[in-house]
Amino acid sequence: MTIDQRPPTAEEGPEEPTNRPTPMHLFRNWLKRRYAKRLIWLTLIISAGWIAATFLAVYFMNMSGGPASAIMSEIELTMYVLAWVCAPLMGVTLAIALYSMIGGWGRVKGDKQPDQDGPGIRNNSIATIGWAVWVSALAAFLVVWGLVELANIQAFANGSVAANQQPNSQQSITVNVTGQQWVWTFAYPDQNKVTTDVLVVPINTPIYFNVTSKDVVHSFWVVEMGVKIDANPGAITNTGFTATKLGTFNIRCAELCGLHHAYMETQVKVVTQDEYNSWVRENGGVRLS
Numbered sequence: 001m002t003i004d005q006r007p008p009t010a011e012e013g014p015e016e017p018t019n020r021p022t023p024m025h026l027f028r029n030w031l032k033r034r035y036a037k038r039l040i041w042l043t044l045i046i047s048a049g050w051i052a053a054t055f056l057a058v059y060f061m062n063m064s065g066g067p068a069s070a071i072m073s074e075i076e077l078t079m080y081v082l083a084w085v086c087a088p089l090m091g092v093t094l095a096i097a098l099y100s101m102i103g104g105w106g107r108v109k110g111d112k113q114p115d116q117d118g119p120g121i122r123n124n125s126i127a128t129i130g131w132a133v134w135v136s137a138l139a140a141f142l143v144v145w146g147l148v149e150l151a152n153i154q155a156f157a158n159g160s161v162a163a164n165q166q167p168n169s170q171q172s173i174t175v176n177v178t179g180q181q182w183v184w185t186f187a188y189p190d191q192n193k194v195t196t197d198v199l200v201v202p203i204n205t206p207i208y209f210n211v212t213s214k215d216v217v218h219s220f221w222v223v224e225m226g227v228k229i230d231a232n233p234g235a236i237t238n239t240g241f242t243a244t245k246l247g248t249f250n251i252r253c254a255e256l257c258g259l260h261h262a263y264m265e266t267q268v269k270v271v272t273q274d275e276y277n278s279w280v281r282e283n284g285g286v287r288l289s
């Protein structure tokens, strides 16, 4: 019996090098480069600025008094969550773009090649696998969050959440909404057909709308409630909300419907149950029991 100690033949190929740097080692080396530090700082600044901008956007949005319903609160929460989970990815992408635009990789005069090769990110398994996992997880989260919130909002708006499981347990009120060039009219079939051109609703009570149009397509938009639905001639669409805040909020037409579309707006007054009952009586309606 002999021990084979011959060197590898040409068919067997050369020996595996044992001093190949690990991905983590490559990554640490990359971090030491000057532009890497700059890119990381740029990423942090852009991400933080983006998060600050979302606060500012929602602050401006709420200057007219919102959110005034559970639906609008869910929408604002979704705006924050979607913007924040995307902030780091957006930060790193914009950082690289911006850094490239300002020539941060090192200016090369004339048509000379840069004398230094770029970093070996392509061959770094941590970087490539990490990127794939990060982006996939982000996309999956956005889909799941969107579907869950959409179901939540529709349950509130369409009354598939029973009145006693809404944020309150009040009896619901139905309002028939009619759009026409260029006014909104509201009729209360439950209250002896009271009609008005300014919507009045009691707080913490589910309001359900049957929406239609007398002429062209309009869109019934209750801004601070986060509710918007088309008003189509010859058809009825349904939506709803439960006001969670007292005050006066905006109703607009959100579908270009002719010359005075921009002025097709009115208001919704959210009042207490007692004020609502008095208002109904004053307008010749039947008092709610």
Ligand SMILES: [Cu+2]
Binding pocket: 179, 180, 182, 217, 218, 219, 253, 254, 255, 256, 257, 261, 264
């Ligand atoms: Cu309109």
